[in-house]
Amino acid sequence: MKQIRQGVVLRREDLHVFEVDPTLMTRVLQDVNDVDQARIVRNRWEYLDWMHRHFAHKTILLSAVTDAPPHGPEPSSH
Amino acid sequence: MATLTVPNPVTDQVITALEQAIGKEKVRTDLGARIARTRVPAPFPVHRFAEYMPDVVVLPESAEEVSAVLRIANQFRVPVVPRAGGTGLADGAVPLHKGILLDIKKMNKIIELDLVNRTVTVQPGLNMLKLNEYLAPYGVFYPDDPASYPVSIIGGRIGTSGWSLIGSRYGHTRDLVISLQVVLPTGEIVRLSDGGGAPKVRKASTGYNLKQLFIGTQGTLGVVTEATLELFPKPEAELAAFFGYESFADAYRSTGALSTSGLGTLAAVILFDERKVDYLRRDDEAYIPLPERIKAVVATALYGVEDEVRAAANRLFRLAKETGGEYLGDELSAGDWASRHDRYATPLHGRLPDGTVVPMSWHCEDAAIIYSELPAIKQKWHEITDRYIQKYGIFDNWGMFFYSNNPYKGWGDYLVEIDIGIWEQALNEETWQAWVNLKREITRATLEHQGSISACHGACREGDAEFIPVELGEGGFELMKKIKRLLDPNNILNPSKNYLHLAYVDEEVGA
Ligand SMILES: Cc1cc2nc3c(=O)[nH]c(=O)nc-3n(C[C@H](O)[C@H](O)[C@H](O)COP(=O)(O)OP(=O)(O)OC[C@H]3O[C@@H](n4cnc5c(N)ncnc54)[C@H](O)[C@@H]3O)c2cc1C
DSSP: OEEEETTEEEEETTTTEEEEOGGGOSSSOOOOOHHHHHHHHHHHHHHHHHHHHHHOSEEOOHHHHSSOOSSOOOOOOO | OOOOOOOOOOOHHHHHHHHHHHOGGGEEOSHHHHHTTTOOSSOOOGGGGGGGOOSEEEOOOSHHHHHHHHHHHHHHTOOEEEESSSOOTTOTTSOTTOOEEEEOTTOOOEEEEETTTTEEEEOTTOBHHHHHHHHGGGTEEOOOOOTBTTTOBHHHHHHHTOOOTTHHHHOOHHHHEEEEEEEOTTSOEEEEESSSSOTTOSSOOSSOOHHHHTSSSTTSSOEEEEEEEEOEEOOSEEEEEEEEESSHHHHHHHHHHHHTSOOTTEEEEEEEOHHHHHHHHHHOTTTTTSOTTOOEEEEEEEEEOHHHHHHHHHHHHHHHHHTTOEEOOHHHHHHHHHHTTBGGGSOOEEEOTTSOEEEOEEEEEEEEEEGGGHHHHHHHHHHHHHHHHHHHSOEEEEEEEEEEOSTTOSOSEEEEEEEEEEOGGGOOHHHHHHHHHHHHHHHHHHHHTTOEETTTTOSOSTTTGGGHHHHHHHHHHHHHHHHHHHHOTTOOBSTTGGGGGGGGOHHHHTO
C-alpha cells in the first residue's frame, strides 16, 4: 500500500486500484478480497468496451490520428 | 381564505373498479410494490417516507387500459402519478398525495420500425439501451443519451424533456420525438405531432404544435402511451478527447473556442471546474494520478462517419492546444467518456468536513445558464454550498460541470450542475429544511443570472417548484394554470407538481 496524496492510497499497482486512506474509513468499512477486486476491475473495463461499441462501430483514439501523446501527463511526485 | 382541491383517498371501491377495468394481476396493493415506487434517487426526506407511499400500483399494458384508470380516478377524484424508470432527479414520479401510481414499464413493445422513413414507433415503457440493442442490426440508432442511459425510460424522458450527453450533435429528447399518442387526464386518447396530424412528418405548421406542449410536463397534462422517434445512422466512429488546464479561466476560454468551432461532428463539450477536479483527484481512479498543476478539465466528443471524425480530431486538438489545453491521454479520455453513459457508477460516498468517509447520496442541482454568466454562477453556487456545509456538516461539495446544452450546436447556454453529497441517514426535519433552503438560494442565484432553473430534470421539488411562477412571470404562469385546469378539471393527474396546485385555488378559479 502506497500513500499517493493526502487521503488516497494505491492498494494494487497492477490493477491501478486506489483507495481512500483507511484511517478515514472508520464509519464505513470496505472489505473486498483480491479476487473480487480483480473481477470488479476487469468487469468494469469489459463494460466500458461494450458501451463504446453500443454507441459507435469504432473508437478512434486522439493519439492515433494526431501527434497527441497516448499517455497523459506524469503524476506529480510526493 | 383560498382552499385547494385536495384529492380523495383510495378506497376499496376504487381498487375493485381498477381490478375490474384492467385485471387483478395488474393492480398491486402489497407493501413491496408500493415502497419500491415511493421515492427516486434524489435526496429524499427519508424520515417522512410514509407520507409519499402510493396506495396502489397499476401496471397497464395499453392506451385503453391507461384511459380506464384515468376515468376511474376522475370518477372517485383520486390522484394518479405516472412513473417510468423512477430516476428523474426532480421528484416528478414521487406521489405527493399518495393515490394511484401508474407504472408504465409493462408498456414496452416496439410497434413499428420504418427504415425507409427512419422512424421507430414504441410504447413508452421501453428504455433506450434495449431499443438500441434492437436497432443495432439495422445500422440505425436512437441517440437520446442521458447519464442514466441504462435505467431511464422513454416515457420519463418525454415527461422530463430530458437532456442528452450527445445532444449538441443529435438533439435532445424533445428534438427526437416526432409524434405522440397521449391519454388526456379525462381519458380521451389523442395523437399529436408537430402541427398537423401526420405521425411521421418532422416539420409542419397546420394548427398548433401540440406535441411540444406534452413534452416536459412531468405527467401533469396527460400520459404518453406511444411515441414515434427519430432514427440516425449508427456512427461509424467516436472519438473522445479530454484536456487539462492550469486555471479555470483558461479552460473556460477554451470551452468557448471549442464549442464555437463549427465542427459538425462535435457532440459535447464539458467543462470541469477546480472543485470537480479536486473531488475526482480524491475519489476517482482515473483522475487520482493527475498532477496538481491541472486545475480544470475540458472533455470533448466527436461522433459521425470515420473520415469526418478523423479530420475534426486534428482541428479539435489544435484548438485545445492553442487555448492552453494539455491532452490527458487515451485511457482517461476513452474510459471516462464511456462511463459517462452510466453515471450510476458514481461513488456514493462522501466526506464529512474532517475527511471521514460516510455513505452519501448524490444530488445534482442544475440550471441552464448563458456562457457569459458561467464564472459568476460558479462562484455564487460554491459560496452558498460551502456555507451550508460549514454550518450543518452533512453535505459535501463534489464540484461543478458545465455541459454544452443546445441541440445541434455547442454554443449559447450551458447545463450547469453542482454535485452535492448528502448524508441521508443523518437527516431530520431541521437538516432537511436546511437542504431545501440551500436549493432555494441556488435557484435565486440562477434567476439573478438570467438562467432557467432545474433545466435537466424539471422543477417539481420543494426549493425549485415555488420559483416556477417567478421564472415564467405572471402571464406565463397564469396560462399554465389555465391549461392545466382545462385539461385536468378534477386535478387528478400528478397533482401539485410544477406548483400547479395553485391552478385550483378557489379564489383564483373564481369559485
Ligand atoms: C445517475 C443519473 C444520471 C442522470 N443523468 C441525466 C442526464 O444526463 N440527462 C437527463 O436529462 N437526466 C438525467 N438524469 C435524470 C433522469 O434519468 C431523467 O430525468 C429521465 O428523463 C427520467 O426518466 P425516468 O424513466 O426515470 O422517469 P421517471 O423519473 O419515472 O419520470 C419522470 C417524469 O415523467 C413523468 N412520466 C413518466 N412516464 C410518463 C408517461 N408515459 N407520460 C407522461 N409522463 C410520464 C413522471 O410522472 C415524472 O414526472 C439522471 C439520473 C440519474 C439517477
